[in-house]
Amino acid sequence: MGRLFAVVVTVITLLSVSFFVMHTWWMPVDISTTGPAIDHQLEETMTGSGLLFLGGQLLLGLFVWQSSDKNPARKIKIFPGGANPLVAAAIILVGIEILTLTFVGSKAWAAVNLVPAAADSLHIDVQAEQFAFYFRYAGPDGQFGGLHPDKIDDGSGNYFGLDPANDVAARDDVVVGSLVIPVNRPILLTLHSKDVGHSFYVPELRIQQDFVPGIEIPVHFTATQTGKFEIVCTQLCGLGHYNMKAYLQVMSEADYEQWLKGQEGQ
Amino acid sequence: MATTTLPPGADIALDDHGSGGPPEIAPRPGHVTGSGSHAQKSETGMWVAVSAIGMSFAAFTSAMIVRQDSSTDWQHFQLPHVLYLNTLILLGSSVTLELSRQRIGAIQGAARHASASAKNLLANGIYWLYLTAALGLIFVLGQILAWRNLAAQGLFLATNPSSSFFYVFTALHAVHLLGGMGGLFYVLRKLVRSGGAAETSGLSAFSIYWHFMDLLWVYLLLLLAIRV
Amino acid sequence: MHETSASHAAHQHTAPTSFIRKHVFSLDHKVIGKQYYDLALVAVFIGMGLSWLMRIHLGWPAWPIPLLDKLSAVGAPGGVMTPEYYLSLMTMHGTIMVFFVLTNAPFSAFGNYFLPIQIGAEDMAFPRFNMMSFWTIFVAFIVMMTAFFVTDGPPIAGWTSYAPLSAVGGDAGPGMRLGQTLWAVSIAIFCISSLLGALNFIATTLDLRTKGMSLARMPLSTWAWFVTAVIALLAFAALLPATILLILDRTAGTSFFIPAGLVLSDKLQPHSGGSPLLWQHLFWFFGHPEVYIAILPSIGIVSHIIPVFARKPLLGPRAAIGCIMATGFLSYMVWGHHMFVSGMSPFSANLFSVPTLFITIPMTILTLLLIGSVYGAKMRFTAASLFCLGFISVFISGGISGFFLAQPSIDIYLHATYFVVAHFHFVMAVASIFGVFAGTYFWFPKMFGRMMNEGLGKLHFWLTFIGVYCVFMPMHYLGLAGNVRRYSAFTDDYLIPLIPVHKFITVAALLTGAAQFIFLFNLIWSRFKGPIASENPWEATTLEWSTTSPPPFDNFGGRHMVVYHGADEYGVQSSDGKDYIMQTSPEKVPAR
Incomplete structure (x- = not known):
C-alpha cells in the first residue's frame, strides 16, 4: 500500500509539473511595458516554488515507500539530527525564497502602482x-x-x-x-x-x-x-x-x- | 467530596517530551479528575468572554474611525448631558458591587465564629447587590432618555454616520449590561439558596464582567465625546 | 476556594435518562460533538451537491439538470440554471462549506468530543454554553437554508458578500432582498455560537487538565484546537460587528458601507458617504484567520494520528506547537493580501505581503516535520493513515500556490482567477477535509464503539486522493490562462478554448463526489453493523484510548486519570512487550 502511495504521488507530481513546464496553458503574450517584470517575477516564483513542490512531494513518496518495508527485523529510525535540520532547512530555503521574491517583487509592484503616471499621459x-x-x-x-x-x-x-x-x-x-x-x-x-x-x-x-x-x-x-x-x-x-x-x-x-x-x- | 485546588499555573510548566519521569505534580488521593476548580473556570471563562467583547468593540471602533475618515458627511453633535449623569450612576454600581463582595467574602470567615454575624453579612451583601442591579437599571433608563433627547433633535439611527455609531454603541452596551443583570440575578438566586456559602466564585466572575462593562462605557463615552 | 457539595450536586455527574436530555438537548460534550459532526455531514453533502450543479452547468451549460426546476422554478426553468441562480448556488456553496463544514467538522465536532477526553476532563468547562453553542449554530444553519425557499432565492454576492452589492438591497439583483438579509442574520448567529464554543474550548484547556497533563504533554490535536479557539474568539468577535453593520445598512437605512451617488436599477440610492473598503477590511480581518480556523485543527489531527500509525514519535513536537502558535499570531497581520487589487494604498500591499510570505515559514516547518516523521517509520497503512499522508501531499500542493498569491505583483494577474480557486480549495478545503476523514476513520471506533470497514475506507481514499488532484490541479492552469472565477458561463473569446478543461474538471468532480457516498455508506453501515471495537484498537497512547469505546458519560467511569508521559511514546520497549507506553502508564520510558 505504501509503495502504491509513493508511485501515485510521484505520478501526480510529475504530471502536474509537466503541464507547467510545457506551458500547455499559459499567460497570453504580454503587451505592456510593466508586464515583462511581472512575467519574470512569475517565472522566478514558478521555478523556486516548483522545486519546493517537487522536493516535498517526492520526499514524501520516498519516505512512505521506505516506511512500508515489512522486514520485521527493521527498527524504526528517527530523522537524522531530529527536527533541527528540518527547521533550519525550512527557515533558510523559504527565507531565501521570501527575501528574493520580496525584493524582486516589490520592484515589479512599484513599477505598476507606486510610480506616478507620466505627465503626458x-x-x-x-x-x-x-x-x-x-x-x-x-x-x-x-x-x-x-x-x-x-x-x-x-x-x-x-x-x-x-x-x-x-x-x-x-x-x-x-x-x-x-x-x-x-x-x-x-x-x-x-x-x-x-x-x-x-x-x-x-x-x-x-x-x-x-x-x-x-x-x-x-x-x-x-x-x-x-x-x-x-x-x-x-x-x-x-x-x-x-x-x-x-x-x-x-x-x-x-x-x-x-x-x-x-x-x-x- | 473534597477537592484539592492547585495554585493556578502550577501545572503548566513545559516539561521535556517523553522524559518518562514522574509527573511534575504528584497525584493526590481523592482528587476529582478533570473537574477543575469551579472558581477558576468561571473566572477564566469570564476573562475570555470579556476579551471577546473587547475585541468586537475594538472592531466597531476601527469601523467608526475608517468611516469618519472616508467621507465628508460626518456631522458633529452635542452629546446629551444625561450621559454624564448615567456614567456616575454606572460607576456607583461598581462601588456597590464591591461593597457587596466585601461582605459576602467575609461570610466564610465569620461562619466559623458566629452564625448570626454570617447571616447579617449575607443580608447586607445581598442588599448591596440589589442596589447594584437597581443602578444598572437606572443607567439603562438614562440611556433611553439620551436617545429620546437625540430623537427630539431629529437625530435618528440613519440620520448621519455619527448618530448611527452613537445608537449602535449605546444600544449594544445596554444589551450587554442587561445580559449582565440576568447573570446577576442568577448569582443572587444561588447566593440566597446556598446561604452565601456557594457561588462566591460566580460573584467574582460576575464582578469581572460588571466592572468591564463600566470601563467599556467610560471608553465609549470618551470615544463618542472625541469623535462625535 | 472550595467546591462544596451543593455546587457539586448541581454539576451534572449522573447521566440523564430522558431521550431529549440524552440525545437532543444534551449537556454531554460527546453528544454535542456528534451533533456538530452530523450537522457538518448534512452541510457537506448539500455543499457538494451545489458544487455538482455548478460544475455540470460550467461544462455543459445547456443541459437540463433533472429536478433542479423543482428546487427553484424561477432559478432553473426547465432545469437549466439562470446566471443569477448559478451565483446563488455558488454563494451558498461557499458559505455552507466555509462556515458549516470547515469550521464545524475539524474544530467544533472533533474538538468537542475529544478535547475534554484528551486532557482527562469529565466534560467541557461550561456544558450549558456548549449545548447553547450547538443549538445556536443549528438555528444559523436553518436560517441559511431558508434562503433557498424565499421568493427571490439565495443571495448572489458570494461568501465574501462584498458591499455595496450585499448592502443596497433588492435593487442589486435577484436574491439580494430577503435572501441576503437571511445570509447576514445567519452569519451573525453563527458568530455568537462560535464565540461561545471558543470560550468553552479555552477555559476547558486552561482549567480542566487532569493531574500531570502539563501543556507540553497535551496531544497535538488538543493544542491545535486550543490555538484555533483563541483565533476563532478574536476572528468571530470582529465578524460579528461587520455583520451587524451590514444588517443595519440593509434594513435600517444607515450608510456604513454604501457611498453616495450610487445608481442601481435606475434609482439613485438614498445613502451617503459609506465605505465599501471598510467591509472588505472587517471581513478579511476575520476571513484570513478563518483559513487557519479551518486548517489548524486538521494539522493537529494529522500530527496526532501519524505517530500512531508510524509507530514513532512526531518529529519536533515543540517546534510544531510553536509553528501553530506563530501561524495563529501572524494570521492577524495578513488580511490585506486579499485586497491587493481593491484600491487600497499600494504601500500597504507591501506591508501585507511580507507577513504573508513569512507565514509560509512555520507552515513549511510543520510540513517538513510531518514528512520527517514518516522517515524511518514502520508505517501501518490504514484508511486513517492514508488520509494523513494524503493530507501532507495536498497541503504541500495548496501551500505552494500561496507563494504566487502572496506577492502583489503576481496577484494582480492571478487575482480572481481559477488559480485562487485551486489554491484555497487545496489548502483549506481539501486539506482540512482530509484531516476530517483521517479523524473519522481514526476516532470512529471510540465514538461509536464499532470499527469502520477498512477496505471501503481505502477505496474511498484512493478515489478521493486521485480525484481531488484531477479536479483542482487543472484549475491552476486555467488561472494562468486568465480564466476568471465566479462566471456562470465562459463567453469571452479567450475563455472559450478553455472549456474542454472545464469539462474534464466537471467529470472528475462528479466522480470524486460520487466516491464520497462510499464514505457515507461506510459511516452509516458501520455505526450499526461494524465489528465491535476494543478499547484501544490502534494501540495509541493518549487518554481517549484509556477508556471504553464509546466512553461512559463521565468519560472515565469515575476513574481519576493521572498522566505520566507525553503523547508520543511509540517505538519503545514497554515492560509488557508492547511498542508503546500509554500516557497513563506510570512506568519509566526506556531509551529508544
Missing part, C-alpha cells in the same frame, strides 16, 4: 456599471465635464451623469463602449463605479484593478503592441457578471487620431 475616464464598461475622452477642449450621479440615464446614453446643459466642458466629451488607445503612449485611466464593485482586467496588460464605488482609482499603463484585446470584469457584480466585458483596441498613433476625430465629429 492620455487621460481616459472609465465608468463601470452592471454589466458594462464605458469610456470617456475629454474631447477637443481637453477638459472633462463634471459628474452628476442624479443625471445618469442609460436610456439616453448618459452613462456618466454629464450635464451638458449647464456644463460647457461636458459638451464635447466623447463617450464610447470600447477602450481605444494609441500604442506606446502612457495611458491614465480613472476608474469610477456607478453601482457596485467591478474590476478592470486585461490579462495581456497584466493589470487588474477593482472599481470601488465612492472612490476614484487611477490606473496607468503603456501598451506596446497594436491589436484587439478583451477587458473583463473580475469582481462579482451581480447576475450578468460573466458577461460584463468590453474591448481594448490598441492602434497606431495615426489610426487613433483618425478614430478620435471621427468620434468627435459625431
Whole structure:
C-alpha cells in the first residue's frame, strides 16, 4: 500500500509539473511595458516554488515507500539530527525564497502602482456599471465635464451623469463602449463605479484593478503592441457578471487620431 | 467530596517530551479528575468572554474611525448631558458591587465564629447587590432618555454616520449590561439558596464582567465625546 | 476556594435518562460533538451537491439538470440554471462549506468530543454554553437554508458578500432582498455560537487538565484546537460587528458601507458617504484567520494520528506547537493580501505581503516535520493513515500556490482567477477535509464503539486522493490562462478554448463526489453493523484510548486519570512487550 502511495504521488507530481513546464496553458503574450517584470517575477516564483513542490512531494513518496518495508527485523529510525535540520532547512530555503521574491517583487509592484503616471499621459475616464464598461475622452477642449450621479440615464446614453446643459466642458466629451488607445503612449485611466464593485482586467496588460464605488482609482499603463484585446470584469457584480466585458483596441498613433476625430465629429 | 485546588499555573510548566519521569505534580488521593476548580473556570471563562467583547468593540471602533475618515458627511453633535449623569450612576454600581463582595467574602470567615454575624453579612451583601442591579437599571433608563433627547433633535439611527455609531454603541452596551443583570440575578438566586456559602466564585466572575462593562462605557463615552 | 457539595450536586455527574436530555438537548460534550459532526455531514453533502450543479452547468451549460426546476422554478426553468441562480448556488456553496463544514467538522465536532477526553476532563468547562453553542449554530444553519425557499432565492454576492452589492438591497439583483438579509442574520448567529464554543474550548484547556497533563504533554490535536479557539474568539468577535453593520445598512437605512451617488436599477440610492473598503477590511480581518480556523485543527489531527500509525514519535513536537502558535499570531497581520487589487494604498500591499510570505515559514516547518516523521517509520497503512499522508501531499500542493498569491505583483494577474480557486480549495478545503476523514476513520471506533470497514475506507481514499488532484490541479492552469472565477458561463473569446478543461474538471468532480457516498455508506453501515471495537484498537497512547469505546458519560467511569508521559511514546520497549507506553502508564520510558 505504501509503495502504491509513493508511485501515485510521484505520478501526480510529475504530471502536474509537466503541464507547467510545457506551458500547455499559459499567460497570453504580454503587451505592456510593466508586464515583462511581472512575467519574470512569475517565472522566478514558478521555478523556486516548483522545486519546493517537487522536493516535498517526492520526499514524501520516498519516505512512505521506505516506511512500508515489512522486514520485521527493521527498527524504526528517527530523522537524522531530529527536527533541527528540518527547521533550519525550512527557515533558510523559504527565507531565501521570501527575501528574493520580496525584493524582486516589490520592484515589479512599484513599477505598476507606486510610480506616478507620466505627465503626458492620455487621460481616459472609465465608468463601470452592471454589466458594462464605458469610456470617456475629454474631447477637443481637453477638459472633462463634471459628474452628476442624479443625471445618469442609460436610456439616453448618459452613462456618466454629464450635464451638458449647464456644463460647457461636458459638451464635447466623447463617450464610447470600447477602450481605444494609441500604442506606446502612457495611458491614465480613472476608474469610477456607478453601482457596485467591478474590476478592470486585461490579462495581456497584466493589470487588474477593482472599481470601488465612492472612490476614484487611477490606473496607468503603456501598451506596446497594436491589436484587439478583451477587458473583463473580475469582481462579482451581480447576475450578468460573466458577461460584463468590453474591448481594448490598441492602434497606431495615426489610426487613433483618425478614430478620435471621427468620434468627435459625431 | 473534597477537592484539592492547585495554585493556578502550577501545572503548566513545559516539561521535556517523553522524559518518562514522574509527573511534575504528584497525584493526590481523592482528587476529582478533570473537574477543575469551579472558581477558576468561571473566572477564566469570564476573562475570555470579556476579551471577546473587547475585541468586537475594538472592531466597531476601527469601523467608526475608517468611516469618519472616508467621507465628508460626518456631522458633529452635542452629546446629551444625561450621559454624564448615567456614567456616575454606572460607576456607583461598581462601588456597590464591591461593597457587596466585601461582605459576602467575609461570610466564610465569620461562619466559623458566629452564625448570626454570617447571616447579617449575607443580608447586607445581598442588599448591596440589589442596589447594584437597581443602578444598572437606572443607567439603562438614562440611556433611553439620551436617545429620546437625540430623537427630539431629529437625530435618528440613519440620520448621519455619527448618530448611527452613537445608537449602535449605546444600544449594544445596554444589551450587554442587561445580559449582565440576568447573570446577576442568577448569582443572587444561588447566593440566597446556598446561604452565601456557594457561588462566591460566580460573584467574582460576575464582578469581572460588571466592572468591564463600566470601563467599556467610560471608553465609549470618551470615544463618542472625541469623535462625535 | 472550595467546591462544596451543593455546587457539586448541581454539576451534572449522573447521566440523564430522558431521550431529549440524552440525545437532543444534551449537556454531554460527546453528544454535542456528534451533533456538530452530523450537522457538518448534512452541510457537506448539500455543499457538494451545489458544487455538482455548478460544475455540470460550467461544462455543459445547456443541459437540463433533472429536478433542479423543482428546487427553484424561477432559478432553473426547465432545469437549466439562470446566471443569477448559478451565483446563488455558488454563494451558498461557499458559505455552507466555509462556515458549516470547515469550521464545524475539524474544530467544533472533533474538538468537542475529544478535547475534554484528551486532557482527562469529565466534560467541557461550561456544558450549558456548549449545548447553547450547538443549538445556536443549528438555528444559523436553518436560517441559511431558508434562503433557498424565499421568493427571490439565495443571495448572489458570494461568501465574501462584498458591499455595496450585499448592502443596497433588492435593487442589486435577484436574491439580494430577503435572501441576503437571511445570509447576514445567519452569519451573525453563527458568530455568537462560535464565540461561545471558543470560550468553552479555552477555559476547558486552561482549567480542566487532569493531574500531570502539563501543556507540553497535551496531544497535538488538543493544542491545535486550543490555538484555533483563541483565533476563532478574536476572528468571530470582529465578524460579528461587520455583520451587524451590514444588517443595519440593509434594513435600517444607515450608510456604513454604501457611498453616495450610487445608481442601481435606475434609482439613485438614498445613502451617503459609506465605505465599501471598510467591509472588505472587517471581513478579511476575520476571513484570513478563518483559513487557519479551518486548517489548524486538521494539522493537529494529522500530527496526532501519524505517530500512531508510524509507530514513532512526531518529529519536533515543540517546534510544531510553536509553528501553530506563530501561524495563529501572524494570521492577524495578513488580511490585506486579499485586497491587493481593491484600491487600497499600494504601500500597504507591501506591508501585507511580507507577513504573508513569512507565514509560509512555520507552515513549511510543520510540513517538513510531518514528512520527517514518516522517515524511518514502520508505517501501518490504514484508511486513517492514508488520509494523513494524503493530507501532507495536498497541503504541500495548496501551500505552494500561496507563494504566487502572496506577492502583489503576481496577484494582480492571478487575482480572481481559477488559480485562487485551486489554491484555497487545496489548502483549506481539501486539506482540512482530509484531516476530517483521517479523524473519522481514526476516532470512529471510540465514538461509536464499532470499527469502520477498512477496505471501503481505502477505496474511498484512493478515489478521493486521485480525484481531488484531477479536479483542482487543472484549475491552476486555467488561472494562468486568465480564466476568471465566479462566471456562470465562459463567453469571452479567450475563455472559450478553455472549456474542454472545464469539462474534464466537471467529470472528475462528479466522480470524486460520487466516491464520497462510499464514505457515507461506510459511516452509516458501520455505526450499526461494524465489528465491535476494543478499547484501544490502534494501540495509541493518549487518554481517549484509556477508556471504553464509546466512553461512559463521565468519560472515565469515575476513574481519576493521572498522566505520566507525553503523547508520543511509540517505538519503545514497554515492560509488557508492547511498542508503546500509554500516557497513563506510570512506568519509566526506556531509551529508544
